[in-house]
Amino acid sequence: MALTQIPQEATEVATSASAAAPAKTIAGMNYTTANTLMYLVPAGRKFEGFVGIASSNAYLSIVVAGATLSNSTNSNKLDQTKMPMPNQYWGSTNNIKFTLHAGDKIYGSNANSVAAKILGVETDA
Numbered sequence: 001m002a003l004t005q006i007p008q009e010a011t012e013v014a015t016s017a018s019a020a021a022p023a024k025t026i027a028g029m030n031y032t033t034a035n036t037l038m039y040l041v042p043a044g045r046k047f048e049g050f051v052g053i054a055s056s057n058a059y060l061s062i063v064v065a066g067a068t069l070s071n072s073t074n075s076n077k078l079d080q081t082k083m084p085m086p087n088q089y090w091g092s093t094n095n096i097k098f099t100l101h102a103g104d105k106i107y108g109s110n111a112n113s114v115a116a117k118i119l120g121v122e123t124d125a
Contacts, residue, residue: 021045024122030108031115035061035069039106039118047100049120051083058111059083065103071110082110101125 026047030036041047053060059082063069067079083096100106102125108116 020124025120026122027119029115029117031113034108034110034112034114035071036108037069037105038108038116041065041100041102041104041122043102044125045102045122046125047104047120047122048097049118050097051106052096052117053083053109054115054117055109055111058109058114060109060116061107062098062100063105063107065101065105069105069107 026039026049028038030038039047051060051062061069061080061082063080069080070077098120106118
């Protein structure tokens with residue numbers, strides 16, 4: 001008489017949502033080339049921090065997810081903003097803190113040889 005194996009009940013392993021990714025410091029500066037993409041917020045993450053530019057005559061751009069940077073003048077744009085900084089000193093109390101979400105982008109100065117800077121923390125959204 002041969003032995004017959006009794007089928008075992010499959011055990012289900014409970015899977016929980018993936019563990020939170022650790023916070024990440026984001027620090028960057030662009031001085032050389034105008035309109036350079038400096039930072040893109042990854043999927044599932046958000047950015048909280050400061051942006052600044054070392055000139056009161058230039059600006060940097062923040063573009064929302066899915067939009068493309070446009071440099072047309074005097075146009076209405078509902079998907080981006082061009083941010084002149086309140087003064088030319090990075091690190092002053094006039095720097096503006098932003099919260100950006102997945103897919104949002106920060107572009108450097110619209111002019112060559114003007115330092116654009118970002119400093120903040122990227123965390124899970």
